[in-house]
Structure formats: C-alpha cells, structure tokens
Amino acid sequence: MEVITLHHPFDAATIADEPVVLAMGFFDGVHAGHRAVINRAKAEATARGVKLAVLTYDQHASVVFTAHQHPLTYLTTLPRKLTLLAEMGVDVVYVVNFTSALAKLAPVDFVEQYMIGLHATAVVAGFDHTYGASDAHADMSHLPGYAAGRFDVIEVSRVDVDGEESASTRARQLVDAGQVDALNELLTQPYQTSGVVVHGEARGREMGYPTANIETAPGERLPGVGVYVVELEIAGKWYGGMASIGYNVTFGENRPKTVEINLFDFAQEIYGERVNVRWHHYIRGEEKFTGMDALIAKLQEDESVSRRFLAEV
Template sequence: MKVFTRIENVRQYPPVFIALGTFDGIHIGHQAIITRTVEQAKSKNCSSAVFTFSNHPLNVLDADRCPPLIVTNQEKVNLIADLGVDMLFNVPFNTELLQLSPEKFLEKLVNNINLRHVIVGANFTYGYRGAGTPALLTSFGSRHGFTVDVVSMVDVEGVIVSSTTIRQLVADGAVKQAADLLGRPATITGKIIEGDQRGRNLGFPTANLAIQQGLLVPADGVYAVYVNDETGRKFNGVANIGNNPTFTRQTRRIEVHILDFDRIIYGQQLKVQFLDRIRGEIAFTCVEQLKQQMKADIEFARKYYFV
C-alpha cells in the first residue's frame, strides 16, 4: 500500500475508487466501507484508495473534547493495509483543511485524483463545520465525473456500530462486547518498563506497560488477554489495569502476567488483546488475600479462555 501524508497528484495511477472518512476505529462499519471500495475497484480494474486523517479532527477543533484514540495512527495504517487498499491518504487535519468549504475540499480531491467512484458512510460529513453531506457529494460528483455510493450504518444485534459506542464499552470494561463491534479484540501496544518487582516477589511476575497518553484504556480491573511479543508469538495472559490499591500506588498502569513464561523482556513492545473482564479492581486488606485472588484469576482464565 502506498501511503501519502498530503493530497498529492496521483493521476499516473488508474482511475480511483476512494473511501472517505475519519475511520477512527477501523471497526466493522469502517471495514464494510473500505472492503466495498477494494472489491468494486478490482472489478473495474481501478485503484482503491482511502482518504482519512492521521489525527482526530477534534484535536484541532476543540482539543478538550477530543476522544481517546481507539487505535494509534500506525495501527490504523496497518489495519487499512490489511484490507488490501492500494493507496492511503493519511493526511494531518489542520486549520487549512478546517477552513475549506465542502466544495473546495472536493475540488482539491478532483484536481489531484482521477476519481471514478466515492464510497462513504451514511453519517459522513466534510468541509467547514461539517456542512458537506452525502447528498451534496452526489450532486458534486454528477458534475465532475464520479459516482457516489452511500453505505448504510452497520448494526450488531440492534446496536449501531460507532466509534462512540465502542469507546463507551471499552471504558466500562465491556471489552468482549466491544470486540463484536470492532471485529477484533480491543488492543493496546506499549513498551515494557521496569516496575517495582512486586509481582515477581508475589510469585506472579508481570510485564508493566506504559500507557500512551490519549489512548483508550479499558476500565480498571483484571482481564483475560492474548499477548504478542515483538516476533509476533502469541501467549495467554492475565492483565491488571489500575492503581494497585492494595499497595496504595497512585500511578495507573497495565500489568500483564504472561502464563507459562519466564523471560526478562524489558524494553520490548508488547501487544495486549483484551478478551474479557474477569473482575473489577479490589483493595485487599493483606498481601496473602491478593496472592490468593491472583491465583484464582489465573485459574479462571485458564479454565474459561485458554482451554
């Protein structure tokens, strides 16, 4: 997949079928739009493309209201590439784009890209103050030689799939339900940092992950997880998110106990996939209670998730 970080002239490529959207979670609704783009482009011997932003527009519009990221920008790029897209316009949203009227934004696209067909979601808006609508896009396309396909919102058992709903589910710890809407487990990738060795002293060594600022993190508690190391190998694990109230620690962190694993891996990147929440965070009255509960959590995870 060819990645562009600005709107560049790509008329040397075959005519383009392009998906437009923020695509801030690459959930199953976004996947439906992008997959349709790829399939239709292939059927017409055209190039497939996605136009999106490398940062959330609210970072520029109103940073205080900007929601936490479901995926990092690099994860977003990787997920789009996995869908078989030929070209990605992963453009930083800035004040210049903010001030473009819907017509000027579309003119910028047609002046640089040989558009044949555009695919958007039913709730797609664009241009200054989001004034652009799919109807306006269709009208513009009829004048400039491209057609438009508007994809209906996807629902799962009556729940409309949206990034807002997914964020709320993950924030509530309902990662299993969130996975149904994402089409994959909620995931956090982070570098292992050196902790206070308390888990190892308790008999349950943990890899401590630094939480990237602005990234969506599940609610405090204990989770059954899959863990991938830098080589891509997958392990079973149990992760704790929280402040470790038994020891009155104040810094929120993710601590992962990888089952049947005993290697020093400080400094490596781990990808943690959250399967389900086992329990909420508990402040124990003594260390022995904590040890017994950790043992029970691991046994529960082995029995119900890692058969």
C-alpha cells in the same frame, strides 16, 4: 500498501494519474461499520479493475475546533490503522493532515481537490460522512450534486452490532467502561494496544505472580480499570496471561495507574521489549484486599478463569 501524506494545499501533480475507488473516513477503530465501507469500496475497485484507495486523517477534527484538557487518545493510532487497512487489501492510503486551513475548505472545493484531484471514479463513504467545512451542504446527500456525473457516489448504510449502531463513539464508551467483550464484537477482532516493558515494584514476583509492567504508547486508549484476560506479543510471538489496570489499592492510597500483565508459563526477562496487547475478556473490577493471602487467592481464581478462556480462543 502505499501511504501518501497530504498537507493542504497539496500539489496535484504529485498524485499518480490513475483511477481509483476512494473510501473516505476517519476510521478510528476500523470497526464493523468502517469495514462495511472499505469492503464495499474494495468490491467496487475489483469490479472496475482499479486500485482501492482510502482517504483518512492524521488526527481527530476536534483538535482544530476545541480545546482539550488532556491529550486525545484513539482506538487505533495512525500506525495501527494503517496496519489494519493493509490487512484489508487497501492499495493506497492518503493521510491528510487535519488543519485549520483544511477545515475551512468549502465542500465543493473539497470535492474538487480531494475527490476529483485524487482521480476517484467512485467515492464510497458511510451514511453520516461529512467533508470540507462543516455546514448543511457537507453531507452525503449533497455529494452527487458536487460530483456532477464525474464520479459515482456510493453511500453505505448504518451497520448495527447487537442492535446498536457500530460507531466509534460507542466503541470509545465500551473501552472506557472496560467492556472489551462487547467491544471486540463491534471491532470484529480483539482490541489491541501497544507499549514498552518497564520496571515496576516487583510485588507480583513476591506473590508468585511476576508481571510485565507496560508503559502504554502515547495516544492509545486503555480499557477501564479492572482485570482482564489478555495475550501479549513479544518479538512476533503471542503469550497468554492476565492483566490488571489499576492503582494497586491494596498497597496504599494515591498510587499511580499501572498496566501489569502476568504471563502464564513464561520466565524470560523482557525489559525494554516493544509489545502489543490483545484485550480478550473482562474478569472483574479492581478490589482492595485485607492482606497478601486474600489477594493471592483472588489471583489464583483469575488465573483459572483466564486459562479456561484462552483455551477456547
């Protein structure tokens, strides 16, 4: 898959003069609704005998329009998004830098530069997709008028999962609430984050449950506090285990938030390894125990639940 970064204004001469079917969207999460758009575009590209291209953005539009007290986090950072798009069979991805200059571009000019300019024979997007400067004429209902017969417009209807709209907003709510089971149905696959294995306090080892402490990659959105069934990828191989996101409240107040993963039947030292985490199932919330014995008993229950779940994955 070819990845081309565009900064507004870009030089149209750098774009290959070949027709494409162009799917458009931010695609954070690449959830069921996004997949409907991309798969519809893929079918159209196949029927026309042209390449499937995706136009997406390097960051959320709100970076330009509003102040944020904390750094933005994403369901899929750009590298993860590109991996998922490649898996879906996309040929070319145009990653557009979302800047103030781009945000001010009138919808008609956006069409000329980023649809006609990318040689789209058809543009495919969701029913709620917008483009160019935010105004009443930047929606899908006005796009055929801007196209003026130069390319086809294919609007993909709303996709529901379990009776609710498949949308990135809902996906973020599910992540924050720790509801990874419902989230994974919306994403059509397990939610995934990444990070580096770092040193922790080694308390897990004392209890017979040694943990890999994960420093999460910047920009990634962690599930809410709780205990989960997970898999951890190390050097291309996946291992089952259970994870705790929380503050280790049993051992004191005002502690830092940590991500700790106990891997089953695993005894290697993996400090410094770059890893990926699949979040499969929420087990319980964080609890404060009266002592080490009570915590160990609960960990044994968590392990039993996790092993049963993983045996069916």
